[in-house]
Amino acid sequence: MKLLNYTTTYFAVILIFLLGLWALIFYFEILDEIYDSMDDGLDNQKMLIIRQAKEDPSILSKNAFEDGNYIITSTTPQHSRSFTDAYRDTLMFMENEDEYEPVRLLESVFQQNGQYYKIKVVTSMVEEDDLRKELFFSLIWLYLGLILTILVLNNVLQKKAWKPFYKLLHQLEKFSIEKDRKIKFETTKIEEFKLLNERVDRLLKKSVESYKSQKEFIENASHELQTPLAISINKLELMAENANLPPAQMEELGTVLHSLERLTRLNRSLLLLSRIENRQFEAKENIAWNDLVKQIITEFEDFAEHQQVKISLTEEAHIEHTGNKDLAGILVSNLLKNAIFHTPSGTAVEIKISAKGIEFINPGSAPLEKSKIFSRFKGGEKEDSTGLGLAISKAIVEKMNMDLTYNYTSQNHIFTIFF
Numbered sequence: 133m134k135l136l137n138y139t140t141t142y143f144a145v146i147l148i149f150l151l152g153l154w155a156l157i158f159y160f161e162i163l164d165e166i167y168d169s170m171d172d173g174l175d176n177q178k179m180l181i182i183r184q185a186k187e188d189p190s191i192l193s194k195n196a197f198e199d200g201n202y203i204i205t206s207t208t209p210q211h212s213r214s215f216t217d218a219y220r221d222t223l224m225f226m227e228n229e230d231e232y233e234p235v236r237l238l239e240s241v242f243q244q245n246g247q248y249y250k251i252k253v254v255t256s257m258v259e260e261d262d263l264r265k266e267l268f269f270s271l272i273w274l275y276l277g278l279i280l281t282i283l284v285l286n287n288v289l290q291k292k293a294w295k296p297f298y299k300l301l302h303q304l305e306k307f308s309i310e311k312d313r314k315i316k317f318e319t320t321k322i323e324e325f326k327l328l329n330e331r332v333d334r335l336l337k338k339s340v341e342s343y344k345s346q347k348e349f350i351e352n353a354s355h356e357l358q359t360p361l362a363i364s365i366n367k368l369e370l371m372a373e374n375a376n377l378p379p380a381q382m383e384e385l386g387t388v389l390h391s392l393e394r395l396t397r398l399n400r401s402l403l404l405l406s407r408i409e410n411r412q413f414e415a416k417e418n419i420a421w422n423d424l425v426k427q428i429i430t431e432f433e434d435f436a437e438h439q440q441v442k443i444s445l446t447e448e449a450h451i452e453h454t455g456n457k458d459l460a461g462i463l464v465s466n467l468l469k470n471a472i473f474h475t476p477s478g479t480a481v482e483i484k485i486s487a488k489g490i491e492f493i494n495p496g497s498a499p500l501e502k503s504k505i506f507s508r509f510k511g512g513e514k515e516d517s518t519g520l521g522l523a524i525s526k527a528i529v530e531k532m533n534m535d536l537t538y539n540y541t542s543q544n545h546i547f548t549i550f551f
Contacts (some may be wrong), residue, residue, distance in 0.1 A: 143282050147275060155271050161265070167236070170255055172217050174238035177253050180240050185249075186389050192249060195222070202253040212241040212248040224254060234259055296320040300332065307336070311345050340551070365389060419460050421451040422485055428464045429483070432472065440477035443468075448486040453551050455532040463528045466521040467492045467547050474545070489550040499540035506536070 181202055185191050195203050207215075217240045221231040235254045242249055296318035303315045315336065317329040368389050372382065429443055436443050471481040471494040482493040504527040529536040535550040 140279075140286055147278055151271055151275055153521055155267060159267055162263070163260070166258055167219075170236045170257055171238070174219065174253050174255055175217075176252060177255070178238060178240055181251060181253065182244075185242075185244060189244075191243070192247075193261055197254065201255060202251060204249050204251050207241060207248050207250045209248055211250075212243070215239075215241045215250075221257070222254075296322070296325045297328070300325075300329065304332070311338055347497065358396065359408055361392055365392050365396070368392070394448060416454055417457055419455055419457055420454055420462070421453060421490065422447055424457070424460055425483060425485065425490065428461065428468055431465075432468055433470070436472050436481070439472055439475070441472050441475050442480040443472070444480055444482050446482065448484070451485060451490070451551060453532075453534075455534075459528045459532060463525050463532075463549070464490075466525045467549075470525075471521045471545070471547070472522050489548050493544050494546045495543060496540070496545045497543065500538065500545065502538060505538050 167322070178385070181204075185204070192204050194200065195205050197203055217238065219236065219238055221234055222237050224235045225231070227235045234257055236257045238253045240251050240253075242251060299318045307313065307315060315333070317333065318325075320326060320329075368385060372385050372389070377385065425445065429445060432443070468481070468483070471492045474496065475481055475494040479495050482491075484491040484493065487491065506522050524537055529549060537548050538547045539548070
């Protein structure tokens with residue numbers, strides 16, 4: 133949900149309670165004003181009728197409402213002395229409506245020529261049911277009108293005010309720390325957006341600087357490590373060739389050489405993993421995965437023959453996918469090498485290319501732990517393994533918007549690349 137619509141939702145809920153409270157107060161205020169106005173009118177009519185009775189005593193005998201809105205009846209002095217004017221609501225039959233309708237009634241007493249009279253004056257009044265009904269529908273239309281106005285304001289006026297924010301989001305979405313493109317901030321008079329632009333600019337500059345420093349450190353560290361490692365390996369190899377050492381010492385020398393070579397491979401793998409995670413493989417092209425797999429199989433034929441493992445390829449579909457070809461080659465190489473390396477001698481590794489993806493299938497006696505299979509240095513690696521092959525493969529598929537899964541079925545390990 134967008135921010136503007138989110139705030140509109142809050143306004144809509146708050147308005148319901150505010151309008152409901154306002155309607156309640158307004159309803160009772162209107163009723164009070166209506167009653168006050170009717171009571172003033174009834175009091176005025178009473179005074180006019182009493183004045184008219186002094187001029188025309190015949191109306192003192194009017195004791196029915198058929199031909200007017202008042203009646204006058206005789207009363208006793210005792211009743212008159214204790215009587216006070218009373219206003220109340222009652223019902224009266226209306227012939228035009230053919231039903232009883234609410235009216236406002238005033239009862240009062242007056243004296244004329246030594247006689248005491250009670251007078252009742254009525255006037256029609258607004259039906260409260262009708263008043264509540266009209267007020268309810270008026271509030272509904274008012275509420276809808278206010279919501280519509282808020283929506284128009286949000287999408288016309290406030291959207292213009294929020295333009296710098298949305299432009300910043302759009303540029304951040306396209307920002308790439310590897311390309312180090314500067315963001316052009318929208319000029320704005322709004323203090324909060326100015327502050328946001330300043331903070332984002334400062335944060336991006338720090339991130340770019342950290343990225344460059346990290347990249348340089350990794351490259352320098354890798355280079356500085358590779359040189360002494362290569363020198364040490366060469367000197368040890370020369371020593372092994374030229375020196376007449378006892379078999380025990382030659383064996384120890386071989387162990388040292390083996391460890392240095394493993395350290396060299398580990399250094400290269402860590403550098404590669406870091407480069408992948410830092411998105412230093414940005415070039416993209418259309419990759420024919422069938423041809424790529426065949427090429428990698430050809431490169432690994434000698435290794436597979438040395439391990440006494442056969443490689444079989446089944447093609448059920450032709451797959452093309454956009455990505456970095458170097459990373460794709462590393463991915464296939466790692467998965468194929470992993471399958472060959474962990475397959476018992478005399479068995480076969482099967483590669484199946486289908487519409488759903490590419491499967492690497494090799495026999496195994498027990499399933500691997502799925503929660504750790506793609507972790508770095510997960511333990512239990514063979515002596516010649518760096519423990520980073522599957523971690524690198526997982527990093528590659530994530531950077532290329534693919535997926536890599538592991539399953540164990542029918543005593544077979546199955547790694548699948550999904551496109």
